Amino acid sequence: MAAKAITVATAVNQALTAAFEQDDRTYLLGEDILDPYGGAFKVTKGMSSRWPERVLTTPISEAAFTGIAAGMALRGARPVIEIMFGDFITLAFDQIANHITKFSMMYNGGVECPVVIRAPMGGGRGYGPTHSQSLEKHFIGIPGLNVAPISRFHDLDSFYSHFILKESRPTLIIENKKMYGQEYIGTVTEHRIFNVDLKGGPIPSVLLTPVSTGKADVCLISYSGGGDIAIDAAEELLMEHEIHTSVLILGSLSPLPLTVLEEAITDVSQVVVVEEGSRVSGIGAEIAAALMEQCFHKLRAPIQRITSGDGIIPCAADKEARFLPGPKSVIDQVLRMPGVS
Known part of the structure; x- marks a missing residue:
């Protein structure tokens, strides 16, 4: 019998639950995360009923509960914080940039501060200018901070277990809001018209190549x-235009998996980076710069970027x-x- 389909939100909930079951040093802090509400996107539903002493609702102060999590981590706990909407992470920026990511280096590795910050990013749900942004680009340049985006193809149990229970550095996990309600796929070898392979580690990237040619x-x-x-675009490009297109879904934005990126672009004529954030100084710009520095000789044309528009994100669906x-x-x-169509 095939496994019952679940949503990404349910898969994240199960992954968090598994981490809590494995280690009683884990804590969860955030706004409105207690039952029966279970968070703005219901990702923490059921957890406070099982662990009332370790799932802690907080006042509306991202700076405060991020700082509290930092202190807990310094004392040996493995805290996870939920930013209700990723847009609100700006209120915790000082704690992240000037404290959490600095402690270990300031004390010559004598302390660790492995705070995990979960941030729902992205639009597509009609939430408007201040609840729909993708702000991860502002964090990839902070030394000492992992920035890791989930996808529907990652083994989320392993993903969250790694960062919550094993990683010594603080981590910002990017969870796409629209993806919460979509079907979780997990690790597969084929998807639609693509072969699926995991590349690199410990958190791999996902490479999809056309089944017909590889x-x-x-x-x-x-x-x-x-x-x-990117997958929807790649499928239409092949089926309607006979353009064979691969898709690389990154498992890490900081540090960038340079070896994986270099292997993925080998032997292709064109490279396009797709991101939901704004264009200037974005993720695509960093990827393009890194590829130009590391493997300019393999590029056959300038790297192109697809981003959101320049301005505020509208509420109206159209x-x-x-x-x-x-x-x-x-x-x-x-x-x-040129040279593609």
């Missing part, structure tokens, strides 16, 4: 919810859809590229 003319690089946009990247914007960009 090779590609174009490589789309993305992460989190952008991975699904305007939001035009503002955010989608399969059509990716396809149009690929078809404009």
Whole structure:
């Protein structure tokens, strides 16, 4: 009998629950995370009933409960904090940039501060300018901080277990809001018209290549919810335009998996980076710069970027859809590229 389909939100809940079952040093802090509400996206539902002493609701002060988590981590706990909407992580920026990520280096490795910060990012749900942003680009340049985006193809039990129970550095986990309600796929070897392979580790990236050839003319690089946009675009490019396209879904944004990136772009003619954040100084810019530095000789054309628009994210569904990247914007960009269509 096939396993019952579950949503990504349920898969994250199960992964958090598994971590709590394995280690009683784990704690969860955040706003409105107690039952029966279970958080804004119901990801923590049921956890406070099982562990009332370790699932702690907090006042509306991201700076305060992030600082509390830092102190807990310094004392040996393994705290996880939930930022209700990723947009609100700006209120905890000082704690992250000037404290949590600095302690270990300031004390010459004598202390560790392995705080895990879960941040729901992204639009597509009509939440408007201050509840729909993708702000992860502002964190990838902070030394000492892991930035790791989940996808529907990652083994989320292993993903969360690694960062919550094993990692010595603080970690920002990017959870795409729209993805919460989508079906969780997990580790598979095939998906639709693609072969699926895991590349690198300990948190792998996911490489999808056309089943028909195993090779590609174009490589789309993305992460989190952008991975699904890239997959939809790659499928249409093959079926409607006979352009063989691979998709690399990153498991880490900081540090970047440079070896995986280099292998993924080998032998392709064009590279496009897809991200939901804004264009200037974005994830795509960093990936493009890294690839130019590491493997310029393998690039056959300039790397292209697909991002959201320049401005605020609208509430209205039609305007939001035009503002955010989608399969059509990716396809149009690929078809404009010389030597592809």
